[in-house]
Amino acid sequence: MTQATAIYGELLRRLDSEGRLRRIPAEYRPGMVDLCSNDYLGLATRMQELQAEFGRRFGDAPMSSSASRLLSGRQRHYAMLEERLGDLYRRSALLFNSGYHANTGCISALNHPGTLFVCDKLIHASIVDGLRCGGCEFTRFRHNDMEALRKIVAKKSSDYDRLVVVTESIFSMDGDEAPLRELAEIKRSNPKVMLYLDEAHGFGVRGDRGLGLAEEQGLMGEFDILILTFGKAAASSGAAAVCDAEMRDYLLNTARSFIFSTALPPACAAWTYMMIEKIEGMTEERDRLKSLGEEFRCQMPPHAKELCPSTSQIIPFITGDPVKAVELARRIGDAGYLALPIRRPTVPPGGDRIRLSLNAALDIGRLSTLFDILESYETGIS
Ligand SMILES: Cc1ncc(COP(=O)(O)O)c(C=O)c1O
Structure with missing residues (x-):
């Protein structure tokens, strides 16, 4: 420990004394x-059987993309997954390496002069980091309080060109649900409002085909961007932004986490594809x-x-x-x-x-x- 690094040890000991020291759990x-x-x-409890099926069907899928998506010659498995998601949601889809990449990349890419992000108080850290990375102007409303959201929208909409309302469908720590119907009404009542919904904990779990809480409530088309993550119900890794084709083009041109990171292995995209086939039924x-x-x-x-x-x-x-x-x-x-x-x-x-x-x-x-x-x-x- 040098004089320069001593502070980190002190901070660690403080975390420990407050009962907040994190440790990697045992196997x-x-x-x-x-x-x-x-x-x-x-x-994930059926790994043996599923891996055997994967070997038979997609055993040739490469274990490395060897480049970021925009610089890679290996596209087949990503395209297959994006097309399948596109068919299911009747929109376009753009893959990201994780939900963290999707949120940091998309949120910061949406920042443009005249934009205010209006976020639920309990949004995930990856969204908060997106707001910080993008230098976004943002405000928060009390968790799930649609009256508070309506007031912010009414008060701020004359000062901005767009208000991006950001929330989660099923909240990752409380397990409660966002009032999607009211969010859709708020959007319908004000053309400056755009809706961004993180379905990390709804994807696979809700809706007839497991497409999420917005599917369950017949509201998929109301959300400008839906974020799906594949490391949870889909027993895989990675994420996707579901949106219209123009927004997809915009994100792939501007989301830094998409542009400046090696794409997940094609094998991972193929695995997610196979998991989504199962999830539907x-x-x-x-x-x-x-x-x-x-x-x-x-x-x-x-x-x-x-x-x-x-x-x-x-x-x-x-x-x-x-x-x-x-x-x-x-x-x-x-x-x-x-x-x-x-x-x-x-x-x-x-x-x-x-x-x-x-x-x-x-x-x-x-x-x-x-x-x-x-x-x-x-x-x-x-
Ligand atoms: C709501 C929410 N969004 C995004 C993420 C990040 O997803 P990933 O684990 O794929 O990075 C998580 C992960 O815990 C989450 O709970």
């Missing part, structure tokens, strides 16, 4: 119940996930239920304190469940929690010890 122990991954449809898994969520919330202790805004597969158990969240995660882990603590800055101060993430392959019968632990945490009797 699953055999038999552990997964309550932390975003494998909502349980596709996984209605039973979607129904099961929905009822698992309902059943889980029913069995939560009363106070935790009161604090839980979730209407989806993502269920927060709020401790309100980082040290308590870490300690509870440890107890849960010792009992054979992998569920991890989420602390500031991922959630606002006082919102420390265990994020419980359900998947369609989960046997709720295996959760009785978990419910006992949560109950005893709440009552203080263990």
